[in-house]
Amino acid sequence: MTFTDLLNTLGVPMALLGAVLAALMAGIGSAIGVGMAGEAAAGALTEDPSKFGKVLILQLLPGTQGIYGLLIAFLTLSNIGILGGSADISFAKGMLYFFACVPMGFVGLWSAKRQARASVASINLISRKPDQFGKSIILPAMVETYAVLALLVSLLAVANIGKLPL
Secondary structure, eight states: OOHHHHHHTTHHHHHHHHHHHHHHHHHHHHHHHHHHHHHHHHHHHHHOGGGHHHHHHHHHGGGHHHHHHHHHHHHHHHHTTTTSSOOOOOHHHHHHHHHHHHHHHHHHHHHHHHHHHHHHHHHHHHHHOGGGHHHHHHHHHHHHHHHHHHHHHHHHHHHHHTTSOO
């Protein structure tokens, strides 16, 4: 077996590592974020349980990054043949899949934690001024923009790697 043959056996593991990182890192960020916002929501609900619907929405916002990471992971697993088909890709394509998953993993981790901080602040806002819910939801939603941008980059990259002649 030549070095090139050996290297090409690493294509699927590298792509798989990228899929795992996208789901894992974005999922960790979302778990931390939803937990942080949940703590603030529980505090707000001790003062006024009627605000449950509003604080629940704000708590759930940091959870979207985990969903995005999972979507990228599933798309990658499908494209590399793990979820059906032939799991045989070159090392070069494996590396491309790995790097295509990186934006969602890193931005998902970071933005979920930052979005949680904005959600906590928004929960504090509506606990004092319930009429400001519309404004309060915009603040963490702005952080979501960057998670969506990372999702688009990873999605477009993962979806098009199979078209490359490698």
